[in-house]
Amino acid sequence: MDRSRLRELLARESADAERRNPRSRAAYARADHLFGRVPMTWMNKTAGAFPRYLAAARGARVTDVDGHEYIDFCLGDTGAMAGHSPDAVAAAVHTRFAELGGATAMLPTEDAEWVGAELTRRFGLARWSFSLTATDANRWAIRLARAVTDRPKILVNSYCYHGSVDESLIVVGPDGHGTARPGNVGAPCDVTLTSRVAEFNDLDQLERELSHGDVAAVLMEPALTNIGIVLPEPGYLAGVRELTRRSGALLINDETHTFSAGPGGCTAAWDLEPDMLTIGKAIGGGIPAGAYGLSAELAELLLGRDDLDLVDMGGVGGTLAGNALSVAATRATLEHVLTDEAFAGMAKLSERFEAGVRACVERRKLPWSVSRLGARTEYRFADPAPRTGTRSAAAADAELEDYLHLYLANRGVLLTPFHNMALMCPATTERDVDTHTEVFDAALAELAG
Numbered sequence: 001m002d003r004s005r006l007r008e009l010l011a012r013e014s015a016d017a018e019r020r021n022p023r024s025r026a027a028y029a030r031a032d033h034l035f036g037r038v039p040m041t042w043m044n045k046t047a048g049a050f051p052r053y054l055a056a057a058r059g060a061r062v063t064d065v066d067g068h069e070y071i072d073f074c075l076g077d078t079g080a081m082a083g084h085s086p087d088a089v090a091a092a093v094h095t096r097f098a099e100l101g102g103a104t105a106m107l108p109t110e111d112a113e114w115v116g117a118e119l120t121r122r123f124g125l126a127r128w129s130f131s132l133t134a135t136d137a138n139r140w141a142i143r144l145a146r147a148v149t150d151r152p153k154i155l156v157n158s159y160c161y162h163g164s165v166d167e168s169l170i171v172v173g174p175d176g177h178g179t180a181r182p183g184n185v186g187a188p189c190d191v192t193l194t195s196r197v198a199e200f201n202d203l204d205q206l207e208r209e210l211s212h213g214d215v216a217a218v219l220m221e222p223a224l225t226n227i228g229i230v231l232p233e234p235g236y237l238a239g240v241r242e243l244t245r246r247s248g249a250l251l252i253n254d255e256t257h258t259f260s261a262g263p264g265g266c267t268a269a270w271d272l273e274p275d276m277l278t279i280g281k282a283i284g285g286g287i288p289a290g291a292y293g294l295s296a297e298l299a300e301l302l303l304g305r306d307d308l309d310l311v312d313m314g315g316v317g318g319t320l321a322g323n324a325l326s327v328a329a330t331r332a333t334l335e336h337v338l339t340d341e342a343f344a345g346m347a348k349l350s351e352r353f354e355a356g357v358r359a360c361v362e363r364r365k366l367p368w369s370v371s372r373l374g375a376r377t378e379y380r381f382a383d384p385a386p387r388t389g390t391r392s393a394a395a396a397d398a399e400l401e402d403y404l405h406l407y408l409a410n411r412g413v414l415l416t417p418f419h420n421m422a423l424m425c426p427a428t429t430e431r432d433v434d435t436h437t438e439v440f441d442a443a444l445a446e447l448a449g
């Protein structure tokens with residue numbers, strides 16, 4: 001690749017973005033009272049010198065404050081996989097919040113049991129509890145795993161992402177052993193005291209790490225989705241299940257992103273049998289909601305332990321978790337929006353997206369790969385597709401990514417800032433997918449000169 005040409009094009013697209021977005025630029029310049037000028041520091045992870053400010057969003061469309069409309073394949077990095085403000089969720093939220101009233105009354109509503117039953121139908125786990133984020137679902141699942149196994153450590157995959165969970169910020173270092181993930185902010189202690197790590201798709205390493213007998217749970221995504229998509233090789237997930245069972249470690253599937261695989265995530269699609277399952281983001285249809293499920297045996301065991309304070313100050317729970325508004329939104333999302341039929345349509349669109357990108361990449365003989373997990377497709381600057389998180393991390397190319405993201409955004413197509421990831425929602429159309437393919441192809445043509 002001609003790097004100087006790439007830099008020229010990137011500079012041109014950055015200048016275009018500044019010219020096209022005076023209101024966003026001014027809003028960012030005025031935001032003196034925000035830490036890093038943004039509501040959350042990660043919002044500075046954007047191609048270009050400032051983020052575009054949101055004005056409105058509906059279905060698969062976002063409009064910014066400068067009046068540009070975008071086809072949104074980012075979908076809030078899965079938080080809006082149901083589409084932005086779908087009618088059924090908007091109605092449920094309006095009813096619960098405005099008509100009936102009561103989002104945070106410290107009292108249960110009957111929607112929660114409906115949602116629990118539906119999550120059981122989809123994912124198989126028998127008992128459910130709620131959170132507001134996937135991070136918290138993971139944190140609480142980890143606490144329960146430690147309590148029930150009386151073991152200290154959590155094992156994750158190198159370059160995983162499970163939210164801001166201290167135990168997960170570990171990678172396999174150059175010497176093959178666990179070390180702190182670079183950039184970890186304010187770790188409470190050396191991460192190797194709380195965690196172990198193995199490469200995804202590496203059963204030997206997993207077996208070696210589990211052999212110490214100190215792992216309470218393996219927390220993993222059935223396919224990595226936060227370092228490109230890294231799909232499991234045949235036999236890998238069955239091997240994980242066998243090794244965890246043999247070593248007495250629990251298995252927690254984090255389906256927050258892999259939910260894209262189908263109505264019951266990878267767990268249902270691939271007949272997986274985790275002891276616990278965590279999920280967040282999409283299930284609330286845009287309203288903060290998360291959940292964790294556990295097997296009936298595990299739930300019984302935990303509830304029978306008099307020494308565990310599950311009700312008050314034991315460290316599991318949050319005041320607003322399971323609130324009436326979040327649960328009403330989750331019910332509406334699962335009952336009317338992210339239905340079994342909707343997933344079938346989303347997966348078909350994603351196939352079309354994958355085929356479009358693949359054709360462009362192959363025509364230009366680029367050494368890139370394209371991976372798909374149901375409604376989610378991602379391309380990576382490596383061919384063949386990396387089989388571990390560490391190899392996938394090594395394939396990152398920030399300049400190239402920024403160029404493609406800016407080129408697309410300047411022409412009305414949004415990808416997820418942290419990825420080359422495109423997600424389909426029930427409102428996405430074939431025309432939307434084809435528009436992406438055309439603009440992506442034009443970006444590659446300019447790069448080739």
Ligand code: PMP
Binds near residue numbers: 133134221254281
């Ligand atoms: N688990 C996975 C697999 C995720 O991808 C994410 C967020 N990208 C999280 C957990 C954390 O979600 P949240 O930020 O809503 O806590």
